[in-house]
Amino acid sequence: MALLTFKGGIHPDDGKSLAKDKAIVEVKPKGDLVYPVSQHIGAPANPVVAVGDHVLKGQMIAEAGGFVSAPIYASVSGTVKAIAPHLNPTGGRVNSIVIENDGEYKEVEYPEVTPLEDMSKEDILNAIGTAGVVGMGGAGFPTRVKLSPKEPEKIDYIIANCAECEPYITADYRTMIETPEKLVGGMKIILRLFDNAKGIFGVEDNKPDCIEKLKELTKDEPRIEVMALKTKYPQGGERQLIYATTGRAINSAMLPADAGCVVDNVATMVSVYQAVVEGKPSMERVVTVSGDAVAEPGNFRVPFGMNQQELVEAAGGFKTEPEKLISGGPMMGFSMFSLDVPVTKTSSSILGFTKDEVAKMEPSACINCGRCVEACPSRLIPSRLADYAEHHDEEKFTKHEGLECMECGSCSFVCPAKRPLKQAIGSMRKIALANRRKKK
Template sequence: MELLTFKRGVHPPHGKYLTENKAIEDLSPNQLLVYPMAQHIGAPAECLVKKGDRVLVGQKIGQASGFISANIHSSVSGTVKDVKPVLTAGGTKSLAVIVENDGQYEEIEMPKPKPYTEMSKEEIAAIVKEAGVVGMGGATFPTNVKLTPAPDKKIDAIILNGAECEPYLTCDHRLMLEETNMIVEGLQIILHMFPEAKGYIGIEDNKKDAIQKLKEATKDIPNIEVKALKTKYPQGAEKQLIYSVMKREVPSGKLPADVGCIVQNVNTVREIYNAVVNGRPTISRVVTVTGEAVKEPKNFRVRLGMSYKELVDACGGFKEDPVKIISGGPMMGMAISTLDVPVIKGSSGILCLTAKQAVLPEESSCIRCGKCVEACPMFLVPSAIDSLGRRKEYEAFEEEHGMDCIECGSCTFVCPAKRHLIQSIRTSKKTVLANKRKK
């Protein structure tokens, strides 16, 4: 089998063995559900409810407040207990609606839409927008925006991202095995919007069963092809995936649509299907709860708004005290200090590491070995942009393309001096963006 790949990258230990064979389990929520209004890239949603209101499953409780923003819906029925700022897994505070679950799961009327084959491109994008679908691979970019590129962009490739290159996470893998047809039909919906395009499903070859399953499911669909990808990190990053599948390079500062591509995560496409075929908003997602500190790691389908703690408890809690807990995977995830944060649309995993896995090394001076340069999939010189950022030379940081860093962490992973490269570069990028906003 020919394996497609990109240049550079690294091979971190997978850690996927803990959950890759664990079927998705449905987990019912406890009493309180918390819905931050900022759970996507862009402007936070505007809260539509107040303390004391009764809400139903599927009811819109947050209204998208700009072009780049997304609606938020309640995942249970119950009473709004409060509307107040809460801590999110991203480490920031967001205004949130707190709903007391009445256990009835009474739904708002969600009429089934007409067949998508009778819908226009605009109608589909509007349904996806209303349903609050965002990139569920972690990027959380509003999906309707991605599905409506400027008219001069000639889209000829829709690429489904089933790489799931982030170590430990298996939610996309399980979804591809267990909800295969929804993913394929979701892709067909996008292809209906872009009839000139061909569909590709890119999957790393450490998920051979998913490659097989999707090949079988698409064998009679001439405009969809499953592509086996070499297992290498960060294979699932957009630009690297486009290079692997199409051999096209997205230039610095440009978007996938500039090279004729739209990339969607498999979980997101499942939500497109859910919205367009079933008429239902995004109110749940699959989350991997894993790591050597967890008693029984699992994959769950959970309602948005449940707390991370409920998920860890449903795994039997910890068998060893975790020294580090990460929202997401070990390479791109965010370390969190509490499990008292809600599951949001971008919550792909909760990773709980023991002292053995979570080495927190002291950094030492750069020995100019060049390993970070060899690893960087964006062809940057991480040691140089790291130094420029630390010296607050932001103009030079930008000239050296520091803003092109995709924060994959490959440089940090290979650095023998244990330099905290990704952390430092991430901070510099934030400062550059903040300085620009001030101007």
């Protein structure tokens, strides 16, 4: 049987061997912890503590600022040192709560957990929302909101994104290997919210051990199926994953729910399990630290708010001063100019590379080879869209479906002329989307 996949895509060197076999190591921070109040899509959280307050691990320090928002919890015990703007991983300054870590990790007494079988759907949703669970694959959309579509009876598939197609990142892989029971448990919880839905674990076939573990754990679950996907980037893209596993297609104007699907990644489903079954708020995540500049690449369980420089030191520091630092994957992540930033709910990895290969590229004229068209998973013509973008022709850019670009970078990767296609298209796409919002 042919492996499930999508049209287009590329096969970059995945670099996963650096950290793939490194078990998850728990790291306890020593310095101050910084909690940006905007770690998610939607309204910023509102601080509920003041400077000088003593807090415990697991204590809410900021409440949700609206329906599309999420609370934030202290991941250590200590004293609130400041509430002020602080540099975040994207390079901006965000209002943040700074806690001076007392090193004692005293924890709150959590309320007694209601057995899952006694919980209503609303109880489950409230537990997820109260715990501050958001999409941890990068988007940061509040999970309670995602799991509350207008017509839940029309949801046919709950898809666990187990692809982890970005090069170098192995955090989800290690989670699937070490705690697959929590991942499956998270899926079962979500399925309780959707009576007509089937659960799907979509796993790339370069993770046969994960496929085997998940199949063993779900062999007696008639509503759950494990699907092997062809290893190809960007298999973990939401549209590509939905198409590969269900055959359904969505565009930029649609949500997965419009196609009867809900998609969550591995870390998010594990957080759902911890919130509902263990009664614990979202306070930590697994982060990969890798790249050829890192002394001891690995996977680390890290409390939110921990300084990323401190995390890199837990990986042995840099054996060579990196020319390039990336938060997230090398394809869709973003460059960082400083590690003096906190780990947040959406921090999947820190990558350090000895050479900034992109900066050294000298772009030349398009040779009309068509490779970008073949690679584009959205079936666009990237070279043409980049031309429109460079000429600031928003009308033609929009007419030729520029808004359908998912900014995966496949076009730039294969371009023999080394044109910055993704960057040009991405810039124009942001302008076009902003102008569209103004017209509404």
